[in-house]
Amino acid sequence: MSMSRTRDTRDRRERLVVVGGDAAGMSAASQARRLRGPDELEIVAFERGRFTSFSACGIPYWVGGEVTERDQLVARTPEEHRERGIDLRLRTEVTEIDVPGARVRARDLDSGAESWTPYDQLVIATGARPIRPPLPGVDAPGVHGVQTLDDGQALLDTLSATEGHRAVVVGAGYIGVEMAEALINRGYEVTVVNRGAEPMSTLDPDMGRLVHEAMEGMGITMVNNAEVTKLLTGGGGTSLLERSRELGGSRVRAVATDDAEYPADVVVLGIGVRPETALARAAGLPLGEHGGLLTDRAMRVRGHENIWAGGDCVEVLDLLSGRERHIALGTHANKHGQIIGTNVGGGYATFPGVVGTAVSKVCDLEIARTGLREKDARRAGLQYVTVTIESTSRAGYYPNAAPMTVKMLAERRTGRLLGTQIVGREGAGKRVDIAAVALTAGMTVEQMTTLDLGYAPPFSPVWDPVLVAARKAVAEVRRHAE
Amino acid sequence: MSMSRTRDTRDRRERLVVVGGDAAGMSAASQARRLRGPDELEIVAFERGRFTSFSACGIPYWVGGEVTERDQLVARTPEEHRERGIDLRLRTEVTEIDVPGARVRARDLDSGAESWTPYDQLVIATGARPIRPPLPGVDAPGVHGVQTLDDGQALLDTLSATEGHRAVVVGAGYIGVEMAEALINRGYEVTVVNRGAEPMSTLDPDMGRLVHEAMEGMGITMVNNAEVTKLLTGGGGTSLLERSRELGGSRVRAVATDDAEYPADVVVLGIGVRPETALARAAGLPLGEHGGLLTDRAMRVRGHENIWAGGDCVEVLDLLSGRERHIALGTHANKHGQIIGTNVGGGYATFPGVVGTAVSKVCDLEIARTGLREKDARRAGLQYVTVTIESTSRAGYYPNAAPMTVKMLAERRTGRLLGTQIVGREGAGKRVDIAAVALTAGMTVEQMTTLDLGYAPPFSPVWDPVLVAARKAVAEVRRHAE
Structure with missing residues (x-):
């Protein structure tokens, strides 16, 4: 059935096999290559599609017409990866991971030929698949x-x-x-x-x-x-x-x-996605309650010294709730790949977890969130206060000062920031980063009120909207302390 | 010469006297009033000009025509302050602070009449004056x-x-x-x-x-x-x-x-400003090397239990260098006022210091900085590495992705972030807030590389430019460690 591919015994190089040629997989391959040249490390990457390293997040803008060419969404082409000494096999689907044998079986989707490839290090970056409910008509044209x-x-x-x-x-x-x-x-x-x-x-x-x-x-x-x-x-x-x-x-x-x-x-x-982990499940690798692979901080699959996983197929630690979540987001996938590549390349890097930051827009409406929602806080057993304020993106007197609403959650008694949500117009969305960094640092809303943020009338009111929310949250925390 | 104003002996209220009716002074007055009603606290505020609580930072935009009416720059009018029970005396200049006597002398600039006003609590918020070099012709029309x-x-x-x-x-x-x-x-x-x-x-x-x-x-x-x-x-x-x-x-x-x-x-x-502290100097209050008043963390003038100071007339602690600086900025003045008002009002609040964040623009060019420059780091005895990167405000393929340059300083060996400077177009300036919060939290550049920042193509490349700089800084710190 399959032609076994064995290694040339004269080849003392270590072999890294990457399953999935998108953000996490190819970032890992690229970073490993940066640290270890082709004389030291052979890199084989399998991708069942025709593209590598593309921005799935960019597809709505391509469909909408802001991005005119498909290839603009491809961060690095197969040829560019190959020029860097990565043996990239497109239209080749990995069909089995043999963990005890340290090898993967792959099928050439055009010829149907299958073969085994042994690995010293394996990166699983199989991504996510969209949820496609089993409804009548779901496969119809259109x-x-x-x-x-x-x-x-x-x-x-x-x-x-x-x-x-x-x-x-x-x-x-x-x-x-x-x-x-x-x-x-x-x-x-x-x-x-x-x-x-x-x-x-x-x-x-x-x-x-x-x-x-x-x-x-x-x-x-x-x-x-x-x-x-x-x-x-x-x-x-x-x-x-x-x-x-x-x-x-x-x-x-x-x-x-x-x-x-x-x-x-x-x-x-547009219902969302689930981790694509059928291969990993069949191989007996550890999955979490959301179906994603579980890794340690170095992005190593738990219990497996030489198997790594990152991107949309893994679960990540939520630093606020202390629980694992599944978040499919290109920015995490790229970080995971970078970290895996650093570790495989002989360096050391870790991914501490996420605070759950996301930003999006619909036409000129900007939507952002970080940390816990009310129901997340309750589920985590946290008692909290919540405040909502309205402010503007610029000084009120400056042209195009756009309204925004900021909601903030803080822990009762401690006043620790738990989450922030922002809905507004231009200039609203990326303000969530202030709260994202504050969450990562474990700041209280009171500490936030004195943050030294950039101020000038075209950029912010004299109190940044996030600080206005923090001030109100301080008052609310105090009110509950009385 | 002066008519002495003594307190009605039946009046058991405490009296707060505020010198200077702009951001810091009137924020302090307003917040104190919020916490203590007119039955408990009398508030008298002296302002030598005709306006209160105006945005000096907004003047360039008024001159430039973006802001059409002067009154748009007035956050709160004298009438609004008076309605809140603040005895506001415009066109009245404080000419002397008698610290042992706990009173100030003020002159009505229209009538020339002078009088003494005793205080229980005093807020000095005299602001800054522009540097006007003693050049021939400097006072000429035009x-x-x-x-x-x-x-x-x-x-x-x-x-x-x-x-x-x-x-x-x-x-x-x-x-x-x-x-x-x-x-x-x-x-x-x-x-x-x-x-x-x-x-x-x-x-x-x-x-x-x-x-x-x-x-x-x-x-x-x-x-x-x-x-x-x-x-x-x-x-x-x-x-x-x-x-x-x-x-x-x-x-x-x-x-x-x-x-x-x-x-x-x-x-x-447009040469800059110096603290307006002639009154404070004459009263023997402690001034720093930049000529600004020195306060404790609660914004109390050092060594004076019942005298407070904030805004452009004080020096602030730079958290990175550990030294005092003079930074005239409305956002600090408002925070100082809020903190003083809270403390005078019987609450408790402190100002920890600044990291030196500032943002500005010239037409569509955005300019931002936070933390230490190279010469500040040297002056503080810190050894550092520095990196500079170029990136864009949005995903490269998204319309109007604007170029920006980010420079980052990190401490040698520890990798602690020391400073960040950004020059770019739309979307560049407020990104400095990410670094400002990270500086406040004492993060290393390595910790920054995994910050969970808002990502979507219209808002950021998959690696935010600040994180690209942090990644490069990590490599530079490591290179110096070898």
Whole structure:
């Protein structure tokens, strides 16, 4: 069945095998290569797709038209990796990890040939797969996920071949709201169908409500508390592409919930992702409660000296709750890869965990969060106070001072910052970094009130909005202490 | 000579006297009032000008035309303070502080009447005065400072009455570069004459060089290493206003240095400010080497239980160097006032010190700094490494990703962050807050590399520019450790 690939006995080089050629995997490979040249370390990387090191986070902007060329999303091409001495095998899927034998089996997706490749060090960077609910009609033409560049291209092909103008986005998390913006930019009438009470369930509902209202103000139809039951197909097909393929009758025409039907010429699934860990599970590697690989601080798979994992296929420690979470985000994947590559390359680096920072936007609305939501704090057994304030991005008298709302959670008694959420316009989103660093440092809201932040009228009110929230939180902490 | 004002013996209220009605003084008064009502605390505030609580930092934008009305710069009017039960005396200058007698002498600037006012608690918030070098011609018509609202109005009057189109700004610090922008916006040809080797001496010269080049790119003539020797007057007067006043012959017509003369229809002095502490000095209160009042952490003047000071008239502890500095900045003044008011009001608050964060802009160029420059580090006896990187404000493929340069200083051996300087376009400036919080928390550059900052393509590259600098600094620290 498989041709066994054994190592040349004269080759004393160590071999690093990387499974998955995207952010985490190729960052690890690149960093290991930087530290150890081809004479010392052989690097073989398997990628089942046709691309490497691409920015999945950039797909909504490609679909929306801000990014014009697919290749702009590719940070480093296969050729560039190969020039750096990485033996990169595209369209080659790893089908098995043999941990006791220290080898992986891979299949060439074009020829179907399989072979085993032994490793001294293994990096698992298999990423995440989009959640695709097993609904009737979910595989119909006109229904799209947006995880890979091929997904993005397929959606763009549908958009350019579709005469309709109605789009339904299922899900109102980051991907959902970003895709709503993309489709608005493409001239679609957009409906967002969302299971939760408000969009952006990574925020508390009171802050999600602000997003809801702002999105409606942009002309987006928001349907909350709605569970999609099926995707209706046939009859309404308007795609030139499909007509030419004689598939017209089977394409999506509406999204159905218990209560209603929402006509759709195109449907985008933006429900979220799960760790892609089937291989790891089959190999008996340790997975957490969210299905992601569990690693130590050096990003080594727990209990396995020579197996590393990073990016969207691992769980990360939440420094606030002390629990593992699954967060699929390119910035973490790149850090993990850098750390793994440093360790494999003979250096030393660790990933301490996350505070859960995220930022996004819908048209000109900026949405950011870090730390714990109210329900996270309760789940972690923490008692907290919460405050919400309104301020502006610049001095009130300066042109284009944009309103923003900041919500802050602090621990009762100690006053330790637990979380911050921001919804506003230009200049709101990246302010969350102030709170992210303060959370990492374990600061109290009282310590935050004297932070020496950049001030000038075009950049901030004299009290930065984050400090205004901190001041109010101090008062609230004191009130509860009395 | 003076009518002694004694307290009604039936009045058991404590009296707080505030000297100076701007940010620090009126913040202190307002916060004290919030905590203690008029039945408990009498508050008397003396202000020699006609305004209270105005934003001096906003004056360049008023002159430049972004802010259209003077009153937009007034955060709280005299009437609003009075409504809150503060006995505010405008156009009343405190001329003496009698510390042993616990009273201040004040003169009504309109009537000339003087009187003594006893205090239980005293807040000194006398601010700063602009440096006005004793040069020939410095008092000529057409030469302007920009410290007070009256200064701003006088400059605006000159601009609207002047037919000329040539402006010279003396000084290339924050005020200088902001006034250069304002005058460009007013349609002037602007020359900036600067004593230092590069503009923005709050940056290292290599970063100041970037500001220099960018300002030249905006059409501003930059003259560095130039000491102004005199202001030439007469002959060139073009002001309608002055002609009507028959003063034409004495108005400014050029700025002279050792080497050259720069024709000027208007001259703006933006050389900086010094603490206004003549009163405090005469009263024997402790001043530091920069001429500012010295306080404890609660903002109490050292050695004086019932005298407080804050804002531009005090020195602040630099947390990095361990030394006192003078930094005139509205955001500190507001914090000081808040802290003093809390303490006077029976609460407890402290100001730990500063890390020296500042942000500014010239047209679309953003300039930011925090912590120590190279020469500060040397002066503090610290050995350091330094790195400089280039990155962008957004993902490289996202529209309007603007270039920025980040310079970072870290302590040798420990890798502790010592300072960060940023020069770039939109989105560059406020990124300095990340470093400001990290400095406050005493983080190492290695700790910074794993900071969980907000990432999405419209907001940041996958590695935030500050983290790119931190990564390079880590490598540099390691290189020096070998």
